[in-house]
Amino acid sequence: MDKSTIICRCEEISLEEIEKVISNGARTFDDIKRLTRCGMGPCQSKICNCLVAAAINEKTGTPFHEIPLPRMRMPISPIKLDTLATNSTTFSSVKSVLDEVELEDGKVR
Amino acid sequence: METSYETIIIGGGVVGSSIAYHLSERNKGGILVLDKKFPLSGTSGSTQAWVWVHNKTPSWYAEFSMYSAELYPYLSKKIGDVEYKRTGGLSPFFNEADREKALLLAKTYESIGIKIKVLTREEALEKEPSLNPEVAGATYSSIDGNVNPFRLVDRYMRAAKKNGVQYSTYNKVTEIQKLPGKFMVVSQKGTFQCKNLVLAGGTWSRELGKMVDITIPINQLRGQILVTEPLKPFLNYTISGLRQAFNGEVLIGYSMEKEGFNRATTLEVMQETANLAVHYVPSLRKAKVVRAFSGIRAMPEDGFPILGRIPGVENLFVAATHSGVTLSPLIGTLMTELILDGDTSIPIDRYSITRFNNMETK
Ligand SMILES: Cc1cc2nc3c(=O)[nH]c(=O)nc-3n(C[C@H](O)[C@H](O)[C@H](O)COP(=O)(O)OP(=O)(O)OC[C@H]3O[C@@H](n4cnc5c(N)ncnc54)[C@H](O)[C@@H]3O)c2cc1C
Ligand code: FES
Numbered sequence: 001m002d003k004s005t006i007i008c009r010c011e012e013i014s015l016e017e018i019e020k021v022i023s024n025g026a027r028t029f030d031d032i033k034r035l036t037r038c039g040m041g042p043c044q045s046k047i048c049n050c051l052v053a054a055a056i057n058e059k060t061g062t063p064f065h066e067i068p069l070p071r072m073r074m075p076i077s078p079i080k081l082d083t084l085a086t087n088s089t090t091f092s093s094v095k096s097v098l099d100e101v102e103l104e105d106g107k108v109r
Numbered sequence: 110m111e112t113s114y115e116t117i118i119i120g121g122g123v124v125g126s127s128i129a130y131h132l133s134e135r136n137k138g139g140i141l142v143l144d145k146k147f148p149l150s151g152t153s154g155s156t157q158a159w160v161w162v163h164n165k166t167p168s169w170y171a172e173f174s175m176y177s178a179e180l181y182p183y184l185s186k187k188i189g190d191v192e193y194k195r196t197g198g199l200s201p202f203f204n205e206a207d208r209e210k211a212l213l214l215a216k217t218y219e220s221i222g223i224k225i226k227v228l229t230r231e232e233a234l235e236k237e238p239s240l241n242p243e244v245a246g247a248t249y250s251s252i253d254g255n256v257n258p259f260r261l262v263d264r265y266m267r268a269a270k271k272n273g274v275q276y277s278t279y280n281k282v283t284e285i286q287k288l289p290g291k292f293m294v295v296s297q298k299g300t301f302q303c304k305n306l307v308l309a310g311g312t313w314s315r316e317l318g319k320m321v322d323i324t325i326p327i328n329q330l331r332g333q334i335l336v337t338e339p340l341k342p343f344l345n346y347t348i349s350g351l352r353q354a355f356n357g358e359v360l361i362g363y364s365m366e367k368e369g370f371n372r373a374t375t376l377e378v379m380q381e382t383a384n385l386a387v388h389y390v391p392s393l394r395k396a397k398v399v400r401a402f403s404g405i406r407a408m409p410e411d412g413f414p415i416l417g418r419i420p421g422v423e424n425l426f427v428a429a430t431h432s433g434v435t436l437s438p439l440i441g442t443l444m445t446e447l448i449l450d451g452d453t454s455i456p457i458d459r460y461s462i463t464r465f466n467n468m469e470t471k
């Protein structure tokens with residue numbers, strides 16, 4: 001692969017950028033992701049995942065089976081907020097900031 | 110790699126890296142940061158990253174947060190672009206009854222120099238036209254904003270390294286020995302010696318405390334965030350609950366769950382978070398979520414930062430806090446003063462670990 005090869009198409013991240021963060025100590029896909037945004041695009045690393053593993057293997061010699069996979073999370077493919085929402089306006093674990101303002105004797109604490 | 114340092118910092122998240130950077134501005138060389146993984150693998154890599162002040166309570170904590178927010182523009186000049194944007198912060202409310210509370214807040218905070226406006230429905234909609242027209246009002250302050258946490262930690266690290274700070278990553282500290290005038294820090298990759306030791310282990314602070322026989326009362330509190338596809342810039346402000354990043358993505362979430370170190374995302378909270386989004390900003394209905402993540406807050410038992418010296422152990426320091434993104438410029442500045450000058454320009458006694466009476470050495 002050429003240095004200018006685009007590894008992450010969604011975020012347009014080149015091999016060069018990835019090699020740079022590996023030489024700064026990044027060792028896993030997630031380390032690289034946080035530093036370069038590689039893998040944060042719409043495909044959520046489905047395309048770039050293996051190429052990044054190859055770059056890690058190439059640069060550090062870490063065998064493939066020892067390179068942790070990126071953490072897969074919902075949604076597997078993009079989903080509209082409308083579809084996800086249930087339209088309830090009662091919240092249990094989601095808070096509103098103003099609710100957290102505490103009053104004491106009719107004054108803000 | 111050298112084995113002897115003036116100062117060792119355990120933890121290279123936003124807190125530890127800010128301390129390392131600020132220390133290195135005055136004290137070239139002799140500083141080592143140890144991290145069991147790579148910086149950003151902890152809480153600092155899974156955060157909303159609002160630089161948030163205006164409805165923190167009590168007022169002395171809001172004031173402390175304000176001083177830190179004030180440092181951001183200068184900090185970004187020094188360490189490079191961290192995508193800090195002082196957008197102003199908007200906290201909408203949907204019940205007229207909340208207005209009274211909001212007005213009380215505004216009145217109290219006027220005295221400490223935090224200007225809060227309590228907006229009417231019309232004013233709120235004029236400022237942020239995408240808000241739900243059913244909004245009753247909002248509190249607003251120009252001091253709030255947000256930052257890119259990845260860039261922030263990366264820039265702290267780079268600037269620190271440039272000043273001679275060493276980072277040893279994927280290197281877990283397993284044991285700490287206190288000897289006269291020095292500490293021996295045992296890690297996976299070897300033993301290091303230092304005069305000053307700073308514990309900045311975030312959610313793992315209790316574990317680090319145990320190594321020196323003290324209790325650092327930090328608990329875990331999970332938060333889940335939804336991230337949308339990049340949208341045309343349309344949100345003018347950081348809204349408490351959601352913000353639009355530089356690249357157009359909207360980050361949504363303000364959830365709290367006691368789930369220990371479990372970093373899973375759950376459908377239930379994702380749905381509640383989606384409800385929050387469409388309740389606040391109805392046009393987000395059409396936006397697609399591309400990613401969800403969760404992070405574990407390092408939450409001190411009483412919610413406030415734990416900062417300063419650890420009494421009874423010479424040259425041992427702790428910095429563990431929630432809202433570490435907001436507070437990192439100030440914490441780095443003050444911990445540096447404490448370590449090098451023995452005193453701080455802004456008092457931090459209130460944040461001392463001594464306030465917890467269960468902290469006694471064993
Ligand atoms: C969902 C969510 C939203 C948030 N929103 C905001 C916000 O809007 N604004 C804000 O200001 N704050 C926010 N926060 C809080 C903020 O992100 C944290 O306060 C901050 O990141 C804490 O930084 P830290 O450096 O203390 O912790 P971390 O980033 O976790 O760093 C601690 C480091 O210590 C290392 N470590 C631990 N133990 C050892 C050991 N034994 N040996 C070596 N290394 C070790 C870890 O590897 C880790 O890298 C949010 C948090 C969450 C979870
Ligand atoms: S190619 Fe990397 S996120 Fe899609």
